[in-house]
Amino acid sequence: MENKYRQIEKASFLKRFILPAGTALLGWLALHFISENLGWIENRGIYKFAMNTVHVALFFYLAFNGFFVYRAMLMRGAGLAERIAGSYVTPLAYAVKEIIRVSEFFTIGESFFYCLCTYPVLGMFVGQAGLMALSEMLCRKYYKKRNLYDGNAVTAGPLAVLIVSMTAIYFFFIYDAGGTAFFVYSELYKLIFK
Amino acid sequence: MKNMTRRELLSMTGKLAAGATVAGLVPKNLFAREQQPNIIFILTDDQRWDHLGCMGHPFLKTPGMDRLVREGVHFTNAFCTTSLCSPSRASFLTGQYAHNHGVKDNLSAWDNEKNRTFFDNIKDAGYRNAFIGKWHMPGKIPKINSVDRFITFDASGGQGYYYNCPLIIDGVKTERPGKYITTDLTDYAIQFIKEKSDKPFCLYLSHKAVHSPWRPPKDLDGIYKKEDLSFLPKEYFSFISLLSGKAIEGAPPVTTEYNYRRYCESLTAFDRELARLLEELDKLGITRNTAVVLASDNGYSWGEHMDVGKRDASEVNIRIPFVVRYPRGTVKPGRRSEGMALNIDLAPTLLDLSGAAPKRDCDGISLKPLLENRKEKVRDSFLYEYFKDFPYNVPEQYGVRTGSHIYITYQGRRKAGIFDVNKDPGYRNNLIETPEGKRILPEMKRLLAQYRGGADDGK
Structure with a gap:
């Protein structure tokens, strides 16, 4: 794919991939660790505040991870494939953690299929795609404004990804409060495993 | 005074008796054989055992349910044998544990060939039967044997919608625009009990309320929005639905408080419809001879064990509300019974009350001796089963x-x-x-x- 960004130097692999993706991963691990270890707080008000804060932070961290990691990698000269792969490092780690957790009571096949459930894993993966597309278009706009990008900010590819992603999110979570999507998922499960 | 002939005496006695009956001075069933009671079973969904006003809830007002408790027997040690919708529903209908009726989770189908419901025996005893409301058992909605009127829904995988939920009325799908489902189902229930017939009736009224996603009717929307929720468990927090695998019960950014208030408002809506149904029985003059049973398929956790849901053997999940009001067949109404009552006891109890033949494959036990205050308990223990219900994060x-x-x-x-x-x-x-x-x-x-x-x- 032709690189239309001018004057963005390609940093080393460590700087353009490991650092942004790794920082995001470490951040998630730290938040996850904190969220699991707040039970010692005796004061009910403080406990509630801490639990709410950490879990909302965790949610937004996972949900919007792709938007920021993608941008950070782009600004360090990472190619499209690297940007996508790097943005999925934390969601993938989260998926692996979930697979290990649910394998306590599901078969290996079911544990992997669990990740296709709209919440939390598939929804997060589909959402990341849309956020990456949005991030791409906003970066283009930013650089175009500074005469550092040669093409159009909004093009068919990222726009289509964004629309598909948002439609899926609507179907997964908003339409019938996710009930219909969950029904479809259950029917798929029956087809494969029952 | 002139001596009356035997014929004159008989004629006068007959006229007096007829006049007294017309004037309502004599009960209509005085000369009739032992009447079979009408039966109404009302099933709520996910209603906690302690969510009745009379159980001391801080703000929930449930005059309808409170009336049932006041006039009936309240089983305060009532449980479901599987705390999940489909298996528990099948247990109510068959009187069997889930491992016997085969509906083990929300995915394993109801076997209409193998499973026999209490409707069969009740029908044989001369009843006309109706199933109105939530069926929600896996597989194609069957034609339930021995049911004369079958109204249900299949929207949203059988969960239905609170508003505009299409109904399948005796096999015909019918749109219900603008209708609130709890009211709509109650309307059909009242229509059924008002139908003229010389047979007693058995009505199974199974509500969507109060299953998620909770939506109260417009006039009750927000009535509890200012209520203090500090009584909720210590370990609960507002975004408990963000815990791994929990958001199926309510996606973010909706808070637990918001969901809980809506739950209570939807329950108040149910209670209002229950009160309407009870009033209708009064108007028809059949309250005394109608056994009304109220129960829920399972309980619900609102923060207990850091959980919002029902899928384990916690007390709040397995305890269910269970009230029987049957004025003609209850000794000392208005009392609480501590005897263990189970969902699998419904079928044998209804068969016992109706005089129908017992169902031979029942695991449950009739609660009639407890209603008549002849016994304090019918069992000392029961089996709890929870089968894997993919993708819910709960072990069997x-x-x-x-x-x-x-x-x-x-x-x-x-x-x-x-x-x-x-x-x-x-x-x-x-x-x-x-x-x-x-x-x-x-x-x-x-x-x-x-x-x-x-x-x-x-x-």
Whole structure:
């Protein structure tokens, strides 16, 4: 794919991939660790505040991870494939953690299929795609404004990804409060495993 | 005074009796043979056992349910044998544990060839039957045997919608624009009980309320929005739905408080419809001879064990509301019965009350002796079963609940537990390694193996 960004130097692999993706991963691990270890707080008000804060932070961290990691990698000269792969490092780690957790009571096949459930894993993966597309278009706009990008900010590819992603999110979570999507998922499960 | 002839005496007695009956001075059934009662079973969804105004809830007002409690027998030790919609519903209908009727989770289908409901025996006893409301058992909606009127819904995988939920009325799908489902189902129920017939009726009214996603009717929307919720469990927090695998019950950014208030508002809507139905029985003059049973398919956790849901053997999940009001067949109405009552007891109880032939394959026991105050209890323990319900994050589990303890075994790596349900209803202290636990364990294992036909998964 032709690189239309001018004057963005390609940093080393460590700087353009490991650092942004790794920082995001470490951040998630730290938040996850904190969220699991707040039970010692005796004061009910403080406990509630801490639990709410950490879990909302965790949610937004996972949900919007792709938007920021993608941008950070782009600004360090990472190619499209690297940007996508790097943005999925934390969601993938989260998926692996979930697979290990649910394998306590599901078969290996079911544990992997669990990740296709709209919440939390598939929804997060589909959402990341849309956020990456949005991030791409906003970066283009930013650089175009500074005469550092040669093409159009909004093009068919990222726009289509964004629309598909948002439609899926609507179907997964908003339409019938996710009930219909969950029904479809259950029917798929029956087809494969029952 | 002139002496009356025998003919004149008989004629006058007849006229007096007819006049008194017309004037309402004599009960209509005085000269009739023992009347069969009408039966109304009302099933709510996910209603906690303690969510009735008369149970001391801080703000919930439920005059309809409170009236039933006041006029009936309130079983305060009532439980479901599987805390999940479909298996529990099948247990109510068949009187069997889930391992016997085969609806083990929300995905395993109801076998209409094999499973027989109490409707069959009731029909044979001369009743006209109606099933109105939520069927929600996996597989194609069957034609239930012995049911004369069948109104249900299949929208959203059988869960239905609170608003505009299309109904399948005797096999014909019918749009219901602008209708609120709790009211709509009650309208059909009232229509059924008002139908003129010389037969007694048996109505199974099964509501969507109060299953998620909670939506009260417009006039009740927000009535509890300012209520203090500090009574919710210590471990709960607003975004508990953000815990791994929990958001199926309510996606973010909706808070637990918001959901809980909507739950209570939807329950108030149900209660209003229940009160309307009871008033209708009064107007028809059939209250005395109608057995009304109210129960829920399972309980619900609102923060207990950091959970919002129902899928384990916690007290709040397995306890259900269970009230029977049957003025003609109850001794000392308005009392509480401490005897264990189960969802599987519904079928044998209704058959017993109606005079129908007993269902031979029932696991449950008739509660009639408790209604008549002839016994204090009909059992000392029961089997709890929870089968894997993919993708919910809960291991399969089997347990035995007695009056004082619960023994739970889990599939997978989780260790078995014994808890004192009276001293520790939150199941925080596992007694299995303690002297008390070790003393109880052999008997619990024996009971579990007995209930499960020899199988014991305890580790």
